[in-house]
Amino acid sequence: MKTTSIRTRLKHAYRALRGKGISNLPQRQVPSITQEEIAEIKEFFPMEKFFIFGHARSGTTVLARLIRLHPEVHCNYQAHFFTRQPLLESLVADEAIGEWLCRKSNRWNQGKDPSALVLRVAADFMLEREARHFGARLVGDKSPNTLLNGESVRLMHKVYPDARLIFIVRDGRDTILSHRFQAFIDFPQHLSPADLKIRQAFIEQPTPFLQGERSLFTEKSLLQAAKGWLENVQETHQMGLDYYADRYQAIRYEDLITSTWEVLKNLWQLIGVTSIPPELRASIAQELEQNPDEQWQLEKAGQMAHALPKGKPGAWRQIFTQRDAQLFHQVAGDALRTWGYSID
Numbered sequence: 141m142k143t144t145s146i147r148t149r150l151k152h153a154y155r156a157l158r159g160k161g162i163s164n165l166p167q168r169q170v171p172s173i174t175q176e177e178i179a180e181i182k183e184f185f186p187m188e189k190f191f192i193f194g195h196a197r198s199g200t201t202v203l204a205r206l207i208r209l210h211p212e213v214h215c216n217y218q219a220h221f222f223t224r225q226p227l228l229e230s231l232v233a234d235e236a237i238g239e240w241l242c243r244k245s246n247r248w249n250q251g252k253d254p255s256a257l258v259l260r261v262a263a264d265f266m267l268e269r270e271a272r273h274f275g276a277r278l279v280g281d282k283s284p285n286t287l288l289n290g291e292s293v294r295l296m297h298k299v300y301p302d303a304r305l306i307f308i309v310r311d312g313r314d315t316i317l318s319h320r321f322q323a324f325i326d327f328p329q330h331l332s333p334a335d336l337k338i339r340q341a342f343i344e345q346p347t348p349f350l351q352g353e354r355s356l357f358t359e360k361s362l363l364q365a366a367k368g369w370l371e372n373v374q375e376t377h378q379m380g381l382d383y384y385a386d387r388y389q390a391i392r393y394e395d396l397i398t399s400t401w402e403v404l405k406n407l408w409q410l411i412g413v414t415s416i417p418p419e420l421r422a423s424i425a426q427e428l429e430q431n432p433d434e435q436w437q438l439e440k441a442g443q444m445a446h447a448l449p450k451g452k453p454g455a456w457r458q459i460f461t462q463r464d465a466q467l468f469h470q471v472a473g474d475a476l477r478t479w480g481y482s483i484d
Contacts, residue, residue, distance in 0.1 A: 168238045170229050172298040173256035181257065185264035187271060190215075190304040190411045192282035193223065193292060193380075195372045197318035198310040199393035202428075204282040206396070206404055209423045212413050214276035221263050222295040223285040228259050229295060259299050278411050280304075286368065290375025297383045304411050305384050307376050310393035311481045312472050313456035313465070316365035320356050334358050355461045362464060366471035373475055392479065394453045400424055 192207075192215070194200040201217065208215040221228040232238065232255040240246075242253045271279035285292040293305065323331060324339045331339060338356060341349075348354040357365070380388040389410050396403050401424065405416055460468075469476070473483055 168233050168235055170232055170238075170255045170259075170298070171253050173260055173301065177257055177260070178302055181260055181264065185261070185268050187264075187268050187276070188278050188303075188412050189264075189267060189300055190278065190280035190306060191222075191296060191300070192280060192306045192308065193285040193376055194282075194308040195310070195312075195315055195369055196284040196286045197315050197322060198284070199308050199396060200282045200284050201432075203306070203308050203391075203396060204280075205427055205430075206400065206424060207280070207407060207411075209420055209427060210408055210413055210416070211275070212277045213280070213408070213411065214271040214274045214278070215280040215282060216270060217281070218283045219263070219266065219281045220283045221281065221299070222288070222292045223283040224287050227295065228263060228299065231262060232258055256299060263299065278413065280411070285376060286372055289372045290379040293376060293379035293383050301383075302387075304387045304389075305380050306407060306410070307380050307388070307390045308393055308396070309373055309377075309390060309479055311453065311456070311479075312366065312369035312373070312476060313460060313468055313481075314453060315369055316362070316468075317356070317456050317459060319365065320361075332358075332361070335361060350459055352459055352461050355464050356459065357464060359463075359467065362467050363471060366468045370472040370475050373479070397428075397453060400428065 192200050192203055194203075204215045204217060207213055232241065238253070238255065241249060241255055241258070243249075244251075267279045267281065288295070296303070296305065323335075324342065328336065328339060335358060338358070341354070342356065349356055355362075377390055380390065387410075389407060391403055391407070401421055404420075404424065408416055456465075469483055476483055
């Protein structure tokens with residue numbers, strides 16, 4: 141595995157300290173786990189680990205559902221060890237906890253700070269406890285990292301430098317559109333008064349919104365969403381490369397949907413499966429026919445949810461107004477092109 145340069149580490153630490161991507165960092169400097177500690181802990185928790193990151197509504201859930209179809213693999217949802225505060229690190233972040241763990245009279249700590257071991261044991265136990273029931277050999281967690289962006293990668297690397305990281309990217313226009321509908325259905329209490337007016341107008345007469353005649357966004361909310369997608373994609377991808385090198389893989393949601401078998405074969409090889417049974421193709425096709433999120437939204441807000449496109453690549457072309465597209469492209473047009481998304 142490629143070692144991250146000191147310059148890169150200092151750059152990422154500076155971004156964190158000046159409040160880029162994370163706030164209220166723990167005051168105590170929790171050490172990173174060492175290679176010797178990893179070797180020791182694998183005697184107790186031997187399963188290989190992987191983590192799936194991505195902006196919210198980028199396909200992290202469907203990827204987790206598909207990747208765990210392999211009999212050697214188990215993956216569940218949203219432990220948020222490194223992606224949402226208070227974070228796994230908060231278990232040992234308090235100064236009093238650090239003093240207790242490192243106390244010289246403590247004959248169990250071998251004269252060292254065992255904080256990283258405590259974090260690794262807590263996460264390993266949670267992951268492997270469930271995976272064992274499924275007879276899995278490889279176990280992972282999917283947690284969207286929208287809130288912390290690239291900082292999630294650095295925090296993960298402190299505890300799991302030996303793990304694999306998968307980052308899923310979706311066209312930012314479809315991503316923020318799906319996230320907008322999710323907010324309308326699941327989190328209206330977090331919407332601004334102006335956004336609530338748009339929500340109510342959509343409920344009363346959805347057709348103009350679904351045909352690109354009226355915008356689902358205020359200008360402020362669209363610009364914020366575009367900037368959030370841009371920062372998530374740029375930071376996470378760069379730090380994934382910096383910290384994990386050949387243990388890191390970025391994929392596009394659209395490729396996962398259109399070339400599912402090829403994408404999954406590559407990911408299964410990345411995380412270390414021993415073989416890929418061809419009969420998994422049938423299981424994949426059956427799983428893709430299911431959409432638990434759609435069912436949930438229909439049950440919670442049937443009239444609103446029924447009119448919405450679910451998981452369809454390119455839905456933004458029908459729903460975005462011309463002004464919506466212009467604003468998004470001003471903020472994130474270069475990133476769209478970099479990831480192979482057309483601007484027209």
